[in-house]
Amino acid sequence: MILDDFITITPTGLYCVYGDFYLDPQQPVKEAVVSHAHGDHAVGGSQNVYCTAATESFMKHRYRKFAAVDFHAKKYHETFKISEVAITFYAAGHILGSAQVLMEYQGVRYLYTGDYKIEPDSSCEPFEFVQADVLITESTFANPETKHPSPIDEIKKLNETNSNIMLGSYALGKSQRIIQLLNEYCPTKNVMVHHSIMPFVKIYEDYGIKIGNYKMYDRKVMKNNHEHQVYLVPPMVFHSYHKAINVVRAFASGWKNLQQQNGISLYISDHADWAAILETIEKVKPEQVWTLHGDGKQLKEYFEGRLEVKILN
Incomplete structure (x- = not known):
């Protein structure tokens, strides 16, 4: 019973x-x-x-x-x-x-x-x-009315711009998935990761998950290269830099409200x-x-x- x-x-x-x-x-x-x-x-x-x-x-x-x-x-x-x-x-x-x-x-x-x-x-x-x-x-x-689109189709949207991208993503889970997708479907992009996300990436790798290529964020690299850089940041950083210049903004989420006022919508949900x-x-x-x-x-x-x-x- x-x-x-x-x-x-x-x-x-x-x-x-x-x-x-x-x-x-x-x-x-x-x-x-x-x-x-x-x-x-x-x-x-x-x-x-x-x-x-x-x-x-x-x-x-x-x-x-x-x-x-x-x-x-x-x-x-x-x-x-x-x-x-x-x-x-x-x-x-x-x-x-x-x-x-x-x-x-x-x-x-x-x-x-x-x-x-x-x-x-x-x-x-x-x-x-x-x-x-x-x-x-x-x-x-x-x-x-909610149907999540293909994450592959979504990540490929980033190939439509050569401009640098500030990509908001949750530090645990979503970021590691995004790094993988970027490596597989956006091969021209250089992936840089905010320092607060790095420990979670390392734990994933400790458990045998192949994340792909990425580097710790380097301000000089972003400043001196105005194309093909993707800077992965946690939500707090993303929202605090709402007026960031010389970047296209995107946030990886299934929530519509987090896609507003961004240069690229990125509907990737977990x-x-x-x-x-x-x-x-x-x-x-x-x-x-x-x-x-x-x-x-x-x-x-x-x-x-x-x-x-x-x-x-």
Whole structure:
């Protein structure tokens, strides 16, 4: 029997009362199961953190000695228990080390996706479809009007200008994917990386991911070469240099509002769009879908009378 209160939303985050642990808590807790290392899912200071090895590495870089009291790194497909709940990680395809969390209790399988995408991306482990009774899915882009374009077609847009480009990108996950895409599809571009992104690039390489060619940002190179330079910067730097001269601005994101007032729109998302969410539901074959991290109303309307959809947020 599916337990309606198996996962509940609290001010601290998603709580499983039957295992007495939190999924991606927003405050330090005793037992934290962390799907991936982005700051809106992984905070420092918890006593016990269960995650993949890559997520542990990213968290230790970001939070240093305050990352956690103890880490319990688990491999994909390795089952472990917290109290009476059996937990197994499966690749989520979002960033390196990102995991879906399968929780089994009293014969019922609850699958928490965390953030995910199902399209190919050689900078991280590919998404795995896992059957479950309850699919707890992110719904960031759960809108029938949202269809993410091909990332290859998007990155090739940068070939349409010879001018230098300031490219905004999240430091962890998106930047490493963008460096790979630039190397493969924009071979005339010289890729330079902001210093705050470099440690995450190095961690990717430590885990065997071939990022491609890049260099630490050099102001002189950018100043003396007015063509073919791509300077990859984190969002804070991108937004603080909104009047940067002699560069074309672009920001790699699925959000439309981040494409405004840029010279080039660059719709590259690391989240599932509407079609991908529907495909995931079809292959997971759940009896119920619970939605998080977005608006699940349109999914609820789409499946009305066919599948129970519960909006948790």
